Amino acid sequence: MRLPTVFIDGDQGTTGLQIHERLRGRTDFELVTLAPAERKDPQRRAQAINECDIAILCLPDAAAREAVGFIRNPGVRVIDASSAHRTQPEWVYGLPEMAEGQAQRIAEARRVTNPGCYPTGAIALLRPLIEAGLVPRDYPVAIHALSGYSGGGRAAVDEYESNDGAGAAPFKVYGLALEHKHTPEIQLHTGLAHRPFFVPAYGAYRQGIVLTVPIELRLLAPGVDGEQLHTCLERHYTGARYVEVMPLADARAMTHLDPQVLNGTNGLRLSVLANAERAQVLLSAVFDNLGKGASGAAVQNLELMLAALKS
Structure with a gap:
């Protein structure tokens, strides 16, 4: 054959x-x-x-x-x-x-x-919540994402790796015109009614992404909380080989997010970081921009x- x-x-x-x-x-x-x-x-x-x-x-x-x-x-x-x-x-x-x-x-x-690398994390976090009606389609979504410099392609790799990175910025926020090419992709595949606010950045490390989406519970339906958002994601990704939804207890114990922790893998780790007292939730995705991204x-x-x- x-x-x-x-x-x-x-x-x-x-x-x-x-x-x-x-x-x-x-x-x-x-x-x-x-x-x-x-x-x-x-x-x-x-x-x-x-x-x-x-x-x-x-x-x-x-x-x-x-x-x-x-x-x-x-x-x-x-x-x-x-x-x-x-x-x-x-x-x-x-x-x-x-x-x-x-x-x-x-x-x-x-x-x-x-x-796209950034849309992978944003869509994985938001689409299940929007489809379940927990996050409204017209929610004013803001996304911040930090990637390793390899996300900028060969030119960025050369900038950071030639001459031992001399002259390369340790941290670079870009897309300041708010016209990043990934934004329409995120809006379409999450099902958002309006264009999300997307702010990307590069760090002085080769690969790995941390992407976060802040959620104000006061803008959701009464009674929706971090636990419900977590349960929705957990249910959606049950049996998914490459997507892990971090248990709420583990998320509460975290003190930082490491963008490089899944480098070299095709894994995607999602977390729901909730502060019930402040009625705020931070959704996060960690993955390798050269892997799952x-x-x-x-x-x-x-x-x-x-x-x-x-x-």
């Missing part, structure tokens, strides 16, 4: 290299690569895409759209790690834990768009597609 073939277009970028590392030693499919001289040759890339079973695009947005335009073979399935298609209705959103049946939709899809998510979606090919 012929092994399925997987082609990574853009395999020398941060996400592509991480996917290669995660797939190292696999024997259940054939990984197709191009010689260095062919990687920027449109004809050779188009040939490789049309000859594979599953193409993973690790490219800038414009190049990802170009790659999809190359496809003439209707049997080719695509996982796009760029942000080019994340709000396109004809693409299946590649967050398997997002909703009931989402993993099956990914497994059967021809076109899957990998979630990028390459780990792509490999998870690839696994679902490969399983569908075998069945």
Whole structure:
């Protein structure tokens, strides 16, 4: 029986290299690569895409759209790690834990768009609560997120790692024009009625994200508290292999959130940090921006597609 073939277009970028590392030693499919001289040759890339079973695009947005335009073979399935298609209705959103049946939709899809790193945490926290009616769709959501500098791609990695990081800022808040490209993706896939307020930042460490969403209980329905929010998340993610909802007692004992604690994994840790006296809750998500926020998510979606090919 012929092994399925997987082609990574853009395999020398941060996400592509991480996917290669995660797939190292696999024997259940054939990984197709191009010689260095062919990687920027449109004809050779188009040939490789049309000859594979599953193409993973690790490219800038414009190049990802170009790659999809190359496809003439209707049997080719695509996982796009760029942000080019994340709000396109004809693409299946590649967050398997997002909703009931989402993993099956990914497994059967021809076109899957990998979630953005920050949206992964925001959607995982907010969508179950919004769907359950515990957080109103018109809630004025504010999101703060801190990522390792690898989230800025090769340019940011070079800035922090060349010359021992001399001249690189220890902490950098960006997206100050409030037009970050992840914001429409977050709004769409959480189900929010209004655009959320999103403030991202980079720290002087390589990878890992802490994302937080403050919730004022006075703006929720009477009687909704931190315990109910926690129960909703816990119920939603029951049985989810890669998502952990921290027990309330453990969350209460925490004194800080470490963005690097899940580095190298595809894990996503959610917490509900509640202060009943102040009627305030802080929702938090911790994960690896190169793991569940990028390459780990792509490999998870690839696994679902490969399983569908075998069945």
